[in-house]
Amino acid sequence: YSSPGLCQSVAMFPPAGHLLSLLLVIDAGGTVPSPQGVPQGCYAAEEAGERTFRCSQAGLSAVPTSIPNDTRKLYLDANRLVSVPAGAFRHLPVLEELDLSHNILAHLSGAAFQGLAGTLRRLDLSANQLASVPVEAFVGLKIQANLSANPWRCDCALQEVLRRVRLAPGTGTGIVCGPGARPDLVGQEFLPLVGEEELCGTGRGGARRSTDVALLVTMGGWLVLVVAYLAHYVWQNRDKTRRPLKRAPVLPVRSEDSSTLSTMV
Numbered sequence: 001y002s003s004p005g006l007c008q009s010v011a012m013f014p015p016a017g018h019l020l021s022l023l024l025v026i027d028a029g030g031t032v033p034s035p036q037g038v039p040q041g042c043y044a045a046e047e048a049g050e051r052t053f054r055c056s057q058a059g060l061s062a063v064p065t066s067i068p069n070d071t072r073k074l075y076l077d078a079n080r081l082v083s084v085p086a087g088a089f090r091h092l093p094v095l096e097e098l099d100l101s102h103n104i105l106a107h108l109s110g111a112a113f114q115g116l117a118g119t120l121r122r123l124d125l126s127a128n129q130l131a132s133v134p135v136e137a138f139v140g141l142k143i144q145a146n147l148s149a150n151p152w153r154c155d156c157a158l159q160e161v162l163r164r165v166r167l168a169p170g171t172g173t174g175i176v177c178g179p180g181a182r183p184d185l186v187g188q189e190f191l192p193l194v195g196e197e198e199l200c201g202t203g204r205g206g207a208r209r210s211t212d213v214a215l216l217v218t219m220g221g222w223l224v225l226v227v228a229y230l231a232h233y234v235w236q237n238r239d240k241t242r243r244p245l246k247r248a249p250v251l252p253v254r255s256e257d258s259s260t261l262s263t264m265v
Contacts, residue, residue, distance in 0.1 A: 001072075001074065004059040008132040010161060016244050037058060038064075039058055040058065040059075040060050041057065041059065042055040048194075048244045049069050050073055051073070052071065053071040055076050056077050056078050056079075060076065060080065060081060063076065063081065063084060067092060069091050069169065071094070072094055073095075074089075075099045077101045077103070081100065081104065082103075082104055082106060082107070084108050084109060085109050085112070086110070086112065087115065088109075089114075089116055090116075092116070094119055095116055096119055097120075097121065097122040098113075098120060099124045100123075100124060101146070103128050104129050105130055106129040106131070110136035111136070113141060116139055120143075121143060122140070122168075123145045123165075124145075125145065125166075126146045126149045126171070127150075129151060130147075132153045132155055133158065135164070137163070138164045144163050144165070144167070146171045147161075148173075148175055150178070151180065152176065152178050154181040154182070154185050155181075158190065162190075162191075162194065162200025168227070171252045173189055175189065176189055177189075177193075180257075199239075
């Protein structure tokens with residue numbers, strides 16, 4: 001049986017596929033489907049008045065390219081990111097905070113944070129697989145960084161990075177030398193070892209230190225030669241002053257000359 005009123009009522013209901021999607025959304029706790037182009041599990045929000053983009057635990061294996069360019073806080077933690085390529089965030093001119101913690105990062109490009117020198121303030125790289133990082137990646141950045149819980153090689157590059165960044169409070173003790181470090185340093189905290197010159201090889205920091213040492217050795221050698229010469233000179237003069245002076249021989253005066261002289265007078 002059918003009637004025009006019944007047909008109109010049935011037509012007002014959404015298709016079965018849309019109804020199923022709506023039920024799934026309600027069952028998931030009322031989450032809103034992601035906008036077009038935004039990876040599954042990511043969303044934009046206002047947090048404390050700042051534009052935030054969260055992709056935590058979204059299963060990402062690469063840095064997404066659809067991050068809104070007005071993002072100030074970006075959370076890419078707890079994913080499967082292996083590397084950060086050059087210019088990955090250069091389209092984010094106002095980014096202040098970047099969380100890359102709890103990934104499997106093993107490589108950072110020297111230009112990974114290109115374009116963020118004037119804005120980035122906080123960077124979290126903790127709990128990754130970083131053994132070393134290029135110093136170039138941190139040039140120009142004025143950031144507070146968390147570098148803990150990585151298998152650091154404890155090389156000169158890390159030492160130079162620590163000179164350029166401020167460590168987040170309480171994270172310094174978590175910077176520990178990993179399996180790639182010198183055998184006697186494995187498992188030790190890095191900060192107490194920073195002053196040891198043997199941590200640097202022939203790389204950037206080691207070359208500078210080698211040059212300084214060579215210069216000091218050269219100057220020391222010249223100083224020793226000068227002191228030796230002065231000592232020798234003083235010793236020679238001392239010997240000369242101790243020798244008795246030779247008296248001039250006294251010539252005998254002839255009697256004839258004396259008589260002649262008396263007559264003339």
